[in-house]
Amino acid sequence: TFPSRVFSGIKPSGGLTLGNYLGAIQRWVDMQEDPTFETIFCVVDMHAITVWQDPADLTRATREVAAAMIASGIDPERSILFNQCRVPAHAELGWLLSCVARVGWMNRMTQFKDKAGKNTEKVSLGLYAYPALMAADILAYHATHVPVGEDQKQHVELTRDIAAKFNHDYGVDFFPMTEPVIEGPAMRVMNLRDGSKKMSKSGESDMERINMLDDADTISKKFKKARTDPEALPSEMDGLAERPEARNLVNIYAGLAGMSSQAVLGEYGGAGWGTFKPALAELAVEKLAPVSDEMRRLLNAPDEIDALMARGAERAAAVAEPILAETFRIMGF
Numbered sequence: 001t002f003p004s005r006v007f008s009g010i011k012p013s014g015g016l017t018l019g020n021y022l023g024a025i026q027r028w029v030d031m032q033e034d035p036t037f038e039t040i041f042c043v044v045d046m047h048a049i050t051v052w053q054d055p056a057d058l059t060r061a062t063r064e065v066a067a068a069m070i071a072s073g074i075d076p077e078r079s080i081l082f083n084q085c086r087v088p089a090h091a092e093l094g095w096l097l098s099c100v101a102r103v104g105w106m107n108r109m110t111q112f113k114d115k116a117g118k119n120t121e122k123v124s125l126g127l128y129a130y131p132a133l134m135a136a137d138i139l140a141y142h143a144t145h146v147p148v149g150e151d152q153k154q155h156v157e158l159t160r161d162i163a164a165k166f167n168h169d170y171g172v173d174f175f176p177m178t179e180p181v182i183e184g185p186a187m188r189v190m191n192l193r194d195g196s197k198k199m200s201k202s203g204e205s206d207m208e209r210i211n212m213l214d215d216a217d218t219i220s221k222k223f224k225k226a227r228t229d230p231e232a233l234p235s236e237m238d239g240l241a242e243r244p245e246a247r248n249l250v251n252i253y254a255g256l257a258g259m260s261s262q263a264v265l266g267e268y269g270g271a272g273w274g275t276f277k278p279a280l281a282e283l284a285v286e287k288l289a290p291v292s293d294e295m296r297r298l299l300n301a302p303d304e305i306d307a308l309m310a311r312g313a314e315r316a317a318a319v320a321e322p323i324l325a326e327t328f329r330i331m332g333f
């Protein structure tokens, strides 16, 4: 048994980005290697359908996320890796926890406001309720740690609120107070064309993001065209305070190189973009090319992916089902 249990997931909705890689997958591999953590990773396919997904696209994107994790170093033997929809305990516990969560809590979720925009009447009920399903994803495993990017911090805090209310209402000490783990220089990778928005799978233009499956030329072109300012790089982080686009590129370099952002400035302080951008592109290609090559190989062998994920689902269910059964029992079913 492990002292700590890690759970995290990625939605299969569109192509994976460098934000997903640096903010999530790369760090999950580190946690897998850490002997203090048991690691469980999920393709959260039921979260994807909170907005419309063409069925064929969903099938492909689900395999792409699995392939990205495996190609990046998630070992389906050492970690439990599976698709959410194959473990019914998620949906069942999701309903139970929807009855614990309060509408007022959901109303405070900033991601819902961002995604729904002015259109709050027309979006799916699932988009609104999905943080309760996310709480179930985490609590179905009694996960103690959830590594996420900055954008997901509020949802992990909601998970703690739901766990605390359940424990309080039923007079038990059953669900753990899960900790978000947000560490590293690239926990909020920004859009390459607009430094005020996060890099995400969907968006107006492909030039806004680096996709994990982009080829070397595309990666170089996107960094070359990335928005910056005319100043050279400073030698201290303070010099990036009012320069979100510049700071983003430095953070990306740091995340890829496994360095702190300050150490990157130690090396490149005084350099102009004509020096830094090609160095960044080269580093990104060096890191991503082996991963995307292996992803392409796996995507050409979908049966291999499906078999690994089916095995992972059995292992996940073996952990989640007793916890779900105990939850039902506590509630009086």
Ligand code: ADP
Binding pocket: 009, 010, 011, 012, 013, 017, 019, 020, 022, 023, 024, 147, 148, 149, 150, 151, 152, 186, 187, 188, 189, 190, 198, 199, 200, 201
């Ligand atoms: P997306 O926002 O791309 O649809 P998900 O919601 O599936 O991605 O998030 C999967 C993981 O990737 C989460 O841990 C999330 O915090 C992380 N992540 C997504 N975008 C970024 C980003 N731009 N920077 C850092 N981490 C990110």
Ligand code: NA
Binding pocket: 031, 032, 033, 034, 035, 036, 037, 038, 039
């Ligand atoms: Na581990």
